Amino acid sequence: YNYVAVLGLDAVVVNVSPPPPPPPPPPPPPPPPPPSVTADIRANGSNGPVYISSGASATISWSSNNATSCSVSPDGWTGTSGSKSSGSLTSSKTYTLSCSGAAGSASDFVKVNIGTPPKPDGETLKILDLKITVPYLVGKMKIKIIIGGVEKEAEISAGNKDISLDLKSANLPLNKEYSLVVSGDKILIRKMKFTPTSSSTNLEVGDLILGDLNQDNTIDSTDQLKLLDSIASQTFQGDLNLDTTTNSIDWAILLTNFGKKGD
Numbered sequence: 001y002n003y004v005a006v007l008g009l010d011a012v013v014v015n016v017s018p019p020p021p022p023p024p025p026p027p028p029p030p031p032p033p034p035p036s037v038t039a040d041i042r043a044n045g046s047n048g049p050v051y052i053s054s055g056a057s058a059t060i061s062w063s064s065n066n067a068t069s070c071s072v073s074p075d076g077w078t079g080t081s082g083s084k085s086s087g088s089l090t091s092s093k094t095y096t097l098s099c100s101g102a103a104g105s106a107s108d109f110v111k112v113n114i115g116t117p118p119k120p121d122g123e124t125l126k127i128l129d130l131k132i133t134v135p136y137l138v139g140k141m142k143i144k145i146i147i148g149g150v151e152k153e154a155e156i157s158a159g160n161k162d163i164s165l166d167l168k169s170a171n172l173p174l175n176k177e178y179s180l181v182v183s184g185d186k187i188l189i190r191k192m193k194f195t196p197t198s199s200s201t202n203l204e205v206g207d208l209i210l211g212d213l214n215q216d217n218t219i220d221s222t223d224q225l226k227l228l229d230s231i232a233s234q235t236f237q238g239d240l241n242l243d244t245t246t247n248s249i250d251w252a253i254l255l256t257n258f259g260k261k262g263d
Helices: 221-233 248-256
Strands: 002-007 010-015 038-043 050-052 059-065 069-073 082-085 093-101 104-114 127-133 140-147 150-157 162-166 178-183 190-194 200-207 210-212
Touching: 038 093, 059 069, 059 093, 059 104, 127 140, 140 162, 150 162, 178 200, 190 200, 210 248, 221 248
Parallel strands: 038 104, 050 104, 127 200
Antiparallel strands: 002 010, 038 059, 059 082, 069 093, 093 104, 127 162, 140 150, 140 178, 178 190
């Protein structure tokens, strides 16, 4: 629009334009993508692998999220979730769950094996906890323990019957049979076999028998003679219960264990 303004003898032309239109509004944000599809299948509640005995059955269960259809092969079961029995199995079988939905597809599988799980490789025995008793022991006794060619020394007393052996550096594989040998002054040799299945294993060794003064792994008359000599001379050699005195109590212990032999 043009306007003419007259000011005295001068004329001024004034141009007046309308304001510019407002900018267009920004476009709306795109809609969020549909949630992703997930699938999960298990055998006996486990992601597998699962091991069962021949002829046994497993429970196959499955679930999904944001799926509109699912199927389980090779048996052809359908549904976005469900649970079925495998029936009797005599060979290994793999079950695959395939699901689809608006956001795409997803799959999962689980394998059912026949037999027992393989033994773990590379795992070793790290801690061996022994429970040992020595009837009639009063004081402290040093013993030697050999396992898998590894020798350890320990001390046992009437108040401490538990011995923990650190075998981390011995590199003794699990699921293998080992011989344990316990020996010491005045006791019969104790041997036993065991197969550790865990890196920390507990073992009940049992009683160590006092009375073998001459260390021939038998408690007999030669030990009696040594004890009588020790009582007469009042030496500690015949102090079987390690109470720092050699006396009739040690004689009674020897008579109790007379005739016993070590392993």
